[in-house]
Amino acid sequence: MxxxxxxxxxxxxxxxxxxxxxxxxxxxxxxxxxxxxxxxxxxxxxxxxxxxxxxxxxxxxxxxxxxxxxxxxxxxxxxxxxxxxxxxxxxxxxxxxxxxxxxxxxxAKLSVEAGAPAAKVAYVPKPKAGAISAAEFQALAKAIPANVVIVDVRGDDEVDKGMIKGAKNVPADEVASRLAEIPKDKELVLHCTTGARAEMAYNILKEKGYKARFLDADITVASDGGFQIK
Amino acid sequence: MDSGVMRKSLAAVSLAALTMTPALWGAEQAPPAKQKDVKSCSVCHKPVDGQMRAFFDQVALKSDSIQLKLDNSFEVVKFDVDALKVINGSDPGNVKKSLKGIKKGHEVRVAYTVGSDGMKNISEISIKPAMKVPAQKQVKVEELEKLLSGKTKYTLVDARPPVKFQEGSIPTAINIPLPAFQKNLDKLPKDKGELLVYFCAGVT
The missing domain is CATH 3.40.250.10 (Rhodanese-like domain)
Known part of the structure; x- marks a missing residue:
């Protein structure tokens, strides 16, 4: 095929x-x-x-x-x-x-739409289940609401070089064993550096009944807590 | 259709070759309730304790984790890069490269134990090798194109699941998903001498 x-x-x-x-x-x-x-x-x-x-x-x-x-x-x-x-x-x-x-x-008697169809192509790839948009992530990170926790799932060595202000670090491979530290009554927003580990952590947490979303994008965090999403 | 899989494209198997492997068609009954393998694998394979068959989704070497895709969900499993055995890997002896080399959506089988955190720790990942179809029974895309525009009588069978068939299939193809093959023998041409060409998402 x-x-x-x-x-x-x-x-x-x-x-x-x-x-x-x-x-x-x-x-x-x-x-x-x-x-x-x-x-x-x-x-x-x-x-x-x-x-x-x-x-x-x-x-x-x-x-x-x-x-x-x-x-x-x-x-x-x-x-x-x-x-x-x-x-x-x-x-x-x-x-x-x-x-x-x-x-x-x-x-086949299927429904027909009346009126003029679109004249310009509009295509937005469907985001992955559980993904948060870069814009919404940015807005949340700027002023983290009380019901939101940003979880940085990168490893210790990466986090040492800078973390988003107010974020909590739980490395992706430790999420399952450190569930007690992750609040179940908050909305979790996960990020790593590419979205891969954040997605995995999202799937682990979702399975356990957490409310979580993840950033499916490349992100670099500077030492002052500032960050850039590509 | 299988996310750009570069395997050899066209599984073309004669009817004779298919019916010669009756074991393949034995497990048609409903899967057991606590079935962990994905549906398409359970057509041929019985579930085994401590093993799981699923689609490879992605690997994160920074967290020693692999995400597998099941029928309706994902499952993340962990591995120890120094102990993991990769079977049929692209770079024998190099676990990291072999894991990176697995295509998204490819069928894999993992052997696991469940850790104290409830996560599956895998000791082995086996990458499904391509099915060997003898060269004389293969049809190249070029030949198929000629067949479609020519005068030779043929029946083209899309062996993929109905969902995939609905998304688009080769012109003139009929859909007989592999698991329902035996129930649909009447859809095949009466003349057993007629050319039958099968295809799916790749040689598996």
Whole structure:
């Protein structure tokens, strides 16, 4: 399958698009390749209306994030497949094509969104379960509320070089044996240096019934307690 | 689809090869209640006390911990870098490099004991090797592309779980997930001489 996707597209049915993507609220780019007029007359929820000639340019800013792409044309006449192959060649591996196009979607009697679809691609990768945004972390760290505890799960040698003011240090590999020191009635916000250990600590604490979130980002802490998130 | 796994892509196995391994299909019943292995592993493997089969997620060398992915959750296990035995590692003799070399989502089996803090301490991690499909029974992606656009009769079977099939599959493929294989023999072509091509997320 990975090898196939490097040089080809895949297909899915209308039912699969609904159940496997839309119902799960997954993050992906759904492209309506029909004319503006047709798309205005009814489209699939969340679709962005792009023409074959503008699609690569429109998706370029998102290339690094490797968004899943699902394309549909009017009635599955092969035009979406053609666009899919140009995407593959432009470095977007494994785009998906809705078999039978919009006609198949209607044929399956699935709900159609009225009005004009989006004209610009919007794609935000779904954050990991339990992750806190960098912005919220920053705001909390600036003035830690009484019900929040920032837990620095780095090792002793790293913490010696600086810690966020007011944070509590429990190294990730000691979390399970030092549960008694971690307040269960507070909201915990965990960080390390990359997010890896913080995520592991989050999973250990969640399992034990703690309220926790973690910073899934690179962070460096200076000796004065100041920090930078990348 | 398997998060950029670089293993050889296409598991193509003839029907004969599949039916010759009846042991594979024996364990179709519901898993025991306290089953720790992930579902896809329990199709072929019975759970063993002190062992767990799961997907590798990530390793943190700074805290000697590995995060494993189960069907609906994660589990963090600890290891001792000087004592851990890595089976099928990419760098024999180098535990750290071998652990770093495990791809996210790859199937692993760990042997563990539970420590006083309730955490599993693993003494061994075995990385699932690729299934050996004889070269003459393999189909290259190029050949499959030709098959799809050509006139030869064939049936293409996606052996992955329905969820993966729904996310998108190779054109003309039908979905017969491996665990339900025997119940779906009627979906295969009546003509046993017809070319059957199987694929999944990678050779496993």
């Amino acid at each position: 990975p090898e196939w996707n490097k040089r080809n597209f895949t297909v899915l049915s209308a039912q699969a698009l609904k159940e496997g993507w839309l119902d799960k609220e997954l993050s992906f780019v759904l492209v309506d390749l029909r004319s503006e007029k047709e798309a205005k007359g009814g489209h699939i929820r969340g679709a962005v209306n792009l023409t074959a000639s503008e699609i690569i340019q429109a998706l370029k800013p998102f290339k690094e994030q490797k968004p899943p792409i699902v394309l549909y044309d009017a009635k599955g006449d092969g035009s979406a497949e053609k666009v899919a192959m140009t995407l593959v060649q432009a470095g977007f591996p494994g785009p998906r094509v809705l078999s039978g196009g919009f006609a198949a979607w209607q044929g």
